[in-house]
Amino acid sequence: MAVVLMAAGAPTSAVETQVRISRDGELxxxxxxxxxPVTPAxxxxxxxxxxxxxxxxxxxxxxxxTIRLGHRLRVEQRGVARWxxxxxxxxxxxxxxxxxxxxVESRSIGGTLHRVKTSTRLAPV
Numbered sequence: 001m002a003v004v005l006m007a008a009g010a011p012t013s014a015v016e017t018q019v020r021i022s023r024d025g026e027l028x029x030x031x032x033x034x035x036x037p038v039t040p041a042x043x044x045x046x047x048x049x050x051x052x053x054x055x056x057x058x059x060x061x062x063x064x065x066t067i068r069l070g071h072r073l074r075v076e077q078r079g080v081a082r083w084x085x086x087x088x089x090x091x092x093x094x095x096x097x098x099x100x101x102x103x104v105e106s107r108s109i110g111g112t113l114h115r116v117k118t119s120t121r122l123a124p125v
Contacts (some may be wrong), residue, residue, distance in 0.1 A: 016035040050064065095107055
């Protein structure tokens with residue numbers, strides 16, 4: 001999954017979102033662009049505060065940093081993925097690499113969700 005979060009310094013209306021989903025066999029690629037009415041610094045704080053992420057990410061019940069070595073983190077998460085009437089509990093251990101104020105790279109290294117990779121880039125507008 002690739003996400004680009006564009007932080008607009010001046011307040012605007014709600015978050016604008018564009019999402020494109022494609023599939024190649026078992027590979028699902030999700031490209032999302034979000035324009036948020038926040039400063040880049042505010043966006044960075046939210047994107048990297050894994051210990052409180054479950055408060056605002058739907059379907060995520062718990063999230064905590066278990067190891068922090070500079071800009072490398074290990075994050076454990078659990079929740080329930082929902083698709084219409086279907087629900088499936090999940091756990092994930094993620095290895096996260098931070099490039100401050102620019103990018104968050106993540107890959108799953110354990111849990112029930114396998115082969116998950118995300119790249120989130122922050123870009124001011």
